[in-house]
Amino acid sequence: MALAGPDLRIPAIVGRCCSAWRGWEGTLSLAARIFLGLSALFLVWAIGLILFVKGLPEPEPQSVAAADGVVVYTGGGARIAAGMTLMEKGAGKRLLISGVNPEISREEIGKMWPGAIETFDCCVDLGDQARTTEGNAAEVSDWARAHGFASLILVTSDYHMPRAMVETHARLPAVDITSYAVASDLLEHGNRPVSMDAWRVLAIEYSKYLAARVKTFARIAA
Numbered sequence: 001m002a003l004a005g006p007d008l009r010i011p012a013i014v015g016r017c018c019s020a021w022r023g024w025e026g027t028l029s030l031a032a033r034i035f036l037g038l039s040a041l042f043l044v045w046a047i048g049l050i051l052f053v054k055g056l057p058e059p060e061p062q063s064v065a066a067a068d069g070v071v072v073y074t075g076g077g078a079r080i081a082a083g084m085t086l087m088e089k090g091a092g093k094r095l096l097i098s099g100v101n102p103e104i105s106r107e108e109i110g111k112m113w114p115g116a117i118e119t120f121d122c123c124v125d126l127g128d129q130a131r132t133t134e135g136n137a138a139e140v141s142d143w144a145r146a147h148g149f150a151s152l153i154l155v156t157s158d159y160h161m162p163r164a165m166v167e168t169h170a171r172l173p174a175v176d177i178t179s180y181a182v183a184s185d186l187l188e189h190g191n192r193p194v195s196m197d198a199w200r201v202l203a204i205e206y207s208k209y210l211a212a213r214v215k216t217f218a219r220i221a222a
Contacts, residue, residue: 052206056158056191059183066091067178068149073136073156073164074099080112082182083155087124088115091153094123098139099130133160133167133212141171151176157184159202163209170216 070092072083080097087095097109106126113120127139144152152172156164158181168177186198193199 048210049203049206052162052209053187053193053202054191055162056187057161057179057181058191059158060180063089064091064153064178064180067151067153067176068093069144069147069151070095070153070155071140071143072097073133073154073160074101075157075160076182076184077112078182079155079157080109081114082180084113084124086153086155086180088113088119093149094125094147096125096127096140096143098127098136098143100126100128102128133163133208136164137167137171140168144172144175149175151178153178153180155180155182157182159184159186159205163205163212166209166212166216170219 064086070083070087072079072095074080074097083095083097086092100109109126110117110120113124125143127136127143130136130139140152140154152168152175154161154164154168154177161179161181165177165179186193186201188194193202
């Protein structure tokens with residue numbers, strides 16, 4: 001009986017197996033690189049979020065150096081009340097409340113005014129066109145230029161202030177803008193978020209702040 005010769009199919013089978021393994025190895029390596037890259041980006045974002053929260057401005061004292069105008073970015077009654085108090089104490093020549101709900105009348109807002117109603121009637125302007133922070137900045141820009149103002153006090157919540165300043169400075173680069181932060185219910189002493197829900201809101205705001213920075217940089221570079 002003749003001995004069987006070598007099976008010539010074996011090298012071909014081994015070759016196909018090796019090729020398949022190299023393909024899987026390449027796919028796994030690509031997936032691993034993508035995962036590591038995304039993990040690194042998330043880590044950088046998370047560290048940035050922590051630094052962002054720690055760097056948020058502390059709520060301001062009741063007094064501040066006077067400016068040509070006071071502007072409030074709506075988003076809570078405390079912001080409007082703080083802006084009105086500053087204006088009533090002589091911190092600005094005029095007050096703009098930006099982003100007012102069109103369904104709220106001037107008379108209703110006037111009920112919040114802490115001083116003489118004559119001052120409210122003559123020197124408080126209501127902007128009802130803005131629906132976003134970028135819209136607030138555009139509204140303030142038009143208002144400040146119309147009155148020839150060279151300095152402003154910007155009133156908004158502590159966690160919203162960084163993005164508000166970025167958007168407003170982008171529109172009014174030559175205007176001196178002083179921030180006046182109003183305490184929110186998201187932070188306790190030492191800028192510690194009060195809950196996981198507060199972390200969620202702050203994370204969203206941080207992401208919007210990054211987007212505003214990128215947009216502003218792109219506008220300057222263009």
